[in-house]
Amino acid sequence: MTGPGRRSSTFSRLLRHGFTDPSRAERLLDLPELAALRDDSVLLDALGATADPDLALHGLVRLVEAQPEDERQTLTTTLLSAKPFRDRLLGVLGSSEALADHLARHPRDWQALVTYEAADLHPGVAEFEQGLAEAVDPLSLRVAYRRCLLAIAARDVCGTTHVAQTAAELADLATATLRAALAIARTAAPADAAQCRLAVIAMGKCGGHELNYVSDVDVIFVAEVVEGADEGKAMQAATRLASHLMRICSETTVEGSIWPVDANLRPEGRNGPLVRTLSSHLAYYQRWAKTWEFQALLKARAVAGDPELGAEYIEAVSPLVWQAAERENFVPDVQKMRRRVVDNIPAAQIDRELKLGPGGLRDVEFAVQLLQLVHGRSDATLRSGSTLDALGALAAGGYVGRADAAQLDDAYRFLRAMEHRIQLYRLRRTHLVPEDETDLRRLGRSLGLRTDPVADLNKEWRRHASVVRRLHEKIFYRPLLDAVAQLAPGEIRLSPQAAGQRLEALGYADPAAALRHLEALTAGMSRKAAIQRTLLPVLLGWFADSADPDAGLLGFRKVSDALGKTPWYLRLLRDEGAAAENLARVLSAGRLAPDLLLRAPEAVAILGDPEGLKPRGRDHLEQEVLAAVGRADDAEQAVAAVRGVRRRELFRTAAADLIGSYGTEDNPREPDPGALVDRVGNAVTDLNAATIAGALRAAVRAGWGEELPTRFAVIGMGRFGGHELGYGSDADVLFVHQPREGVDEQEAARAANRVVEEMRRLLQLPTADPPLLIDADLRPEGKSGPLVRTLGSYEAYYRRWSLVWEAQALLRAEPMAGDPELGARFVELIDPLRYPMEGLGEDAVREIRKLKARMESERLPRGADPTLHAKLGRGGLSDVEWTVQLFQMQHGWELPGLRTTRTREALAHAHAAGLIPGDEAQILDEAWVLATRVRNAVMLVRGRPGDTFPSDGRELAAVGRYLGYGPGHVGEMVDDYRRITRRARAVVEELFYGA
Template sequence: MSLPPLADLPNSLQPFAARAEQALHAALADLPAAAERLAAWPQARHEAFVRVCAASDFVSEQASRAAETFLELADSGELERALQSGELRAQLVAALADCDDEAELGRRLRRYRNRQQLRIIWRDISRQADLRETCWDLSELADACVDQAYQWLYLRHCQQFGTPIGRRSGQPQQLVILGMGKLGAHELNLSSDIDLIFGYPEGGETEGVKRALDNQEFFTRLGQRLIKALDALTADGFVFRVDMRLRPYGSAGALVLSFNALEQYYQDQGRDWERYAMIKARVVGGDQQAGAHLLEMLRPFVYRRYLDFSAIEALRAMKQLIQQEVRRKGMADNIKLGSGGIREVEFIAQAFQLIHGGRDLSLQQRPLLKVLNTLEGQGYLPPAVIAELRDGYEFLRYTEHALQAIGDRQTQMLPDNDSDCARVACIMGFDNWPAFHAQLMYWRGRVDWHFRQVIADPDEDEHAAGTPCIGGEWLPLWEEALDEEAASRQLADAGFAEPEVAWRRLSDLRSGPQVRAIQRLGRERLDAFVPRLLAQAVEHDKPDLVLERVLPLVEAVARRSAYLVLLTENPGALQRLITLCAASPWIAEQITRFPLLLDELLNEGRLFKPPLAPELAAELRERLTRIPEDDLEQQMEALRHFKLAHRLRVAASEIAGTLPLMKVSDYLTWLAEAILDQVLALAWRQSVAKYGTPKRGDGSLCDPDFIIVGYGKVGGLELGHGSDLDLVFIHDGDPQAETDGAKPIDGAQFFTRLGQRIIHLLTTQTTSGQLYEVDMRLRPSGASGLLVSSLGAFERYQQSEAWTWEHQALIRARVLVGSAGVGAAFERVRAAVLAQPRDLPKLRGEVGEMRAKMRDNLGSPSTGAGTAAHAFEASAPFDLKQDAGGIVDIEFMVQYATLAWSQQHPQLLRWTDNIRILDELEAVGLLPGADARLLQEVYKAYRAAAHRLALQKQPGVVGGDQFHAERRAVMRIWHELGLS
């Protein structure tokens, strides 16, 4: 946000400015040429001096106490320009260059800090720097002071006590200084202390002196000297107040710990508030490389791989403690800790970071404003909410700076005297205090409202109304305060058709091994959740079915109770879980197997509106770019989670009726294509890194000259929820030419290993399952053929060796991902093969013979694959796919027609899906319009039925009394085409 310009200087502040000018002139009286230098100031600087000194006692005092330094600063032009990256640190390095005394180190650090503090406050008050620049400069100043003081002290400490050496590595050791909180996020305010944690890589002792010191003792003494250099109050003031209470065990803990000790502490004893603090940890001094390793070691403590809604409980508890302290100390006017203050905006952002950051790496950021942008971009919060949080936060931070600029004092309390009220209002661009205060209270109100939406207890409204918490009437039943008869009666009265069965299911869960093994916190969460589940289950028209399908999930996650917290904290998500599980046992099983899918239930708009193909591809690409290229495990997990999440969205949309059958298949096919695109990219990158890049026949490098061709359902855009992928791999490189890597192999080997890599990425079972089952049997020569064919070999095989059924399969083949050039060449080969002139009687015989074999082997044996007289009776099964008049009959008719007539009508080869090929057959007059439309509608009806059965975890078989007219019509057209 942009603040209004600095308000006109009110009469009450003019004496402050006058005194500042008088003090400066008095201080300059004995300095040669000072008056001339001052007179040479531009008018704008004179005006800024009056305004800044009227607002800030600190600037006024510094200008008169160190008048020569102030003039030099003004003459340098730094009051009117932003410093370049690294400039501030370079100035401090120069200032300390010839320093050889520890007391002198302290003096120079403090004088440099005062110089920069004056510059920063000047630019902040005079509106020459925005909030980001002010916070960045303050943080850079702290970084430079901490690191340069450390570097200076470390050399002299080593001279005195020896160089610390790692016992395991044998290498010299350096301290790692972590900046926490606002320093870590580059968000320091004008008078902030700095929160630090000290660590060192490994134990050992010093070398180079007669009496060695243990590394722990060495770094403890060094840390004490560093704190003194920064924190001690002298005649020159201080550099930064240093707070070490965020270290393990707080003030009672060791000042410095080894990396192993730090990792062990956070793993075994780290508390929720320490996770909150560690979000912003950054290496601000010492060994940067070792520090990066330390932060990577601690990352699992901060960001959990699962959705961690327990973070909200922790933040809620922290907020309650803060509120108690605010009330106890009468700090309602504290703009940081009070209601609607800065801390509430931070809590909102960090709640999402702690909950989702383990899985969404884009949230693993330190600066709050960047986190807010990510929350908007990733759809966690609406743009209007983010806009208010951003503007409110910036207004509060500007106000904080105004309060602190007055006397360089660490305060967030609103002033209690008229002159300071006038100063704050003036700095903030308001004519008077009431106008400023009204705007401040508006923003505090908006921040507090948004905070309550995110952090508030779901039971809060009920408690406020004096009513029991959600599900309270079911608590006695769950806690066995009722006997079985009373419990069954309550269940029956609530609408359970089989109350005894429901009671037994609850009893089995309560006494089951998973629940008995959970710890106290997990049991408390379970006890809070089950009554809520029962309260919502009885709102459903089939509560028995709800328990049957949801309780297995509850049992599966009982020991990972953060998932129960997710559902407890989000009643809407629980309602959607109940609805989807009751509608589909397949969905219930998926969520039970992969509880991370519960995340998808949080956003109703996103759940029932899966993205289109370009958005799918972009989302997956973005997810993978956040993962280090060498982290294969994370890449595979990200791919699998992406597939599971989007497949659930499609199923949910299908159940909700927001996605018709044809769109369901489209989305599932787009999902497979997006995944294959990234799998190919990963496999290519890994293969090239290992072997080098393969070559083309002309010696140039392939890029990548490789395609993945989809057959069957994926080729025909007809994927279902559990479909495997029929794939063929084709390359157009030189099989004989070697790759250009350090471990060269010939092109044929390279592409074979690339194909194996792709299959490995797709089929390997991880904790999130496999991506897809892959069937490669449609490649040339089937299972006995090469895994990857050259384009030339593929063409020769299709022209001279392929069976008719393989040409039928080729009709549904299309390029899914890979090289555009090779893809276009494949399409030319496909068209040439399929458009060959054919002996139609022979073709009819081969197609009919193949269909008869399939019916014999795969159709319903009890009805002769749907051809027996009793096949239309209610008790007879009808296999939607394989029986006579079913899906495969329609597919074979389309394939026959394409092979028979595509030479004369090449437009039949334009598409790979049956619906559009039928459109073309009608358009060119090869099939009567009524018959073409009938086959399309029957085909869609069969597939819709198969989809519904799949979601119910049932085979694609219905009773023989269904689809009578449809089956007979399909069989009629089959006979009319002469395929019997």
């Protein structure tokens, strides 16, 4: 068929096969040279399968036109009859304009693509050396090199080899080329060759068997003098040979260049001699080399010249590579170098930079190399120059999560494939993603993206880049790395003897028991044991930086045993921020936090979440607690669920407190102790309020369904109302109710009393958790009075019978659970009582002072040191609180700032109002914060409340660490406490007693 009908049909077929200029393609297909191919549908299908059908067809026309007449028929016949050849040839022509140019200049080189045997699929250095064997000068070497490159590209674009195999083949071809170039240089200067032994060491991607199509080939030259030769002349001869080799490969001719040979990774860079002896290299590395030079040597591989000398060089420098991580600031230096590379990318290119930009190839390579250099000191399986091989070994050894490694591997292969195809087009050294639509379309199709090549390419590229950047940040800046790097080599993989010695040196009281824990944690060949072997050398040091290393290690073993089969646990410690260091600090700081964690081991996840240490607000907690109560089958189950929330949140608060007090690399020490005290007080208060709300809801549901016959509220008193609870504080409360409309008062009272009794019963059920005891002794008439009163009953009592101390106690009253409107009405009722109009009379002030003096003499425990009792002792909590409360009762009626339940807030307002001078307010605040922290520390360390410093030496040291005192400074801590509280007592004598 001819004429318009045929053309229209061909035009449509060309469009369907991916041609963007079908008119031009039609004209090319009509050329006489393609007469034998024109009507072959197989050829059109093969052209349509290429990255750029238009480019492939144009290249084919040029190739056919360039054939001698007697060979044109052979080419077309082979093209039509041999599918592997057809796919390879057209695949190359559709991907590489540069290789099409080569075929047009050397029309017989297409025959290099005909062979399709098993031996041809993955050639090595020997096969490439055969391909270059006939090259006797630089020009013929370039031609032979391109011929070999043609076969590599054909295997690549047809999918016969994957991206890592292609990169390895390119590196092997570079090796063969360096050998051929050195042979040509030696032939040209036999006298020079006779005077010296010269070895060529490949570095970078060539050394790592992961070369690009177009890349500098980084090398280092090492030489030795042949026996009998003059050393000076021999090194000059070696330099001439090395220089000639570089020119052969690097110079540009009509056949282009092979690739630049770059020797700038040598000692002293371009300012240093091109060739050095082995001893000169070693002297430099041992004395002057920078961190990045050892990182570069990781990929060093002898490739050409004297094989024995090359092997000697690698053997000599390898130990230096694996000692580099022990250098001071090694990890920060490598991290800084990576940031510097990114900072130096021009702003206009950073979003297109495939190699150096964020989320690019360098992010993968730097992360892998850093892990290799840190962990490869003790694990020889990591010592590979290939990025992907090393990544696989890191995953197998547990240094990187398998899922993370798989994602990095996938992304790296995709990005390298992009880089290969970009460079293959014109065989130019570039790492920039093109902007031209045609180039992007060809690139996308070359990667198998055919539906919408440009959009799909951008989507896939950005997805992989995002994965790389995220994992780079996670792995490359992993805090654990710097800690591991600072260990001596013998500390990384501990033999039993070395471990025992190190444990003793670190201050473990029972090295034998600690060693048993280590052996139990690291025994076997499981992945879990492998990760533990990575973690433990660092954890041992962190445990040792505490008052009780043995307890820390024991706690870690218990948590590990409890979570041993949980896949995320060890991964969290290895990968996530400062999780491992946080855990070490928490486990070795005392009994409370580890006990809480062992009853809820999954709470360890809190330590790896950047938001995990922030306390949850009361609304959030109450919502969670009430939802748990609503799901429970009965009241006991409901309170068990509530306790689970309380346990987890107590651990969160304790962990945040400990880490804020000790500090870690990611979480530096909280500079303001008062902020820590306030955070703990607010967090525990909100948690206990939510817990009581949950118990109240459970009690109501158990007896009355969804609604109690009377409105009911829980009023917080004392430290509870003041938001100043410690870990072991009781919750002082008052209960108030108000019958609902139409409900008999006696029935309402019975319901209110029953719900209180049920709440108390539920909260007192046996548990291993720190108890929450409800204390209602501050109610009217104390223990002799009814547990619950109506609002009217409270009003009548306070109007007729209230004593000064009761008004003072109401200064801390604040609604905590139950009916919020009823709670607000109670506050409205008591405000005139606690903030009396015109303040306190002299009699009331005298009464308060007498009560305080009697309490000091009667309530201090027998035998207690009054200078060290945090609550009732000299300058302690009671002294400061009574002083502040006196000012609140005297001036609260006129100063709204004093109408607060919080001690520190009221003290600050009293100072702001001029009631307490600045120095004295600061003295009182410092003493109150210190005494509160002592009580919190005792609970954290001992697991039970206490108001004085522990007598046990280790416990006292642990309290000291919490308060910021290092080993051996507990005496200073006690002296400081006495000094600070003595000053506070002097202020109290003046302000409270009027002395």
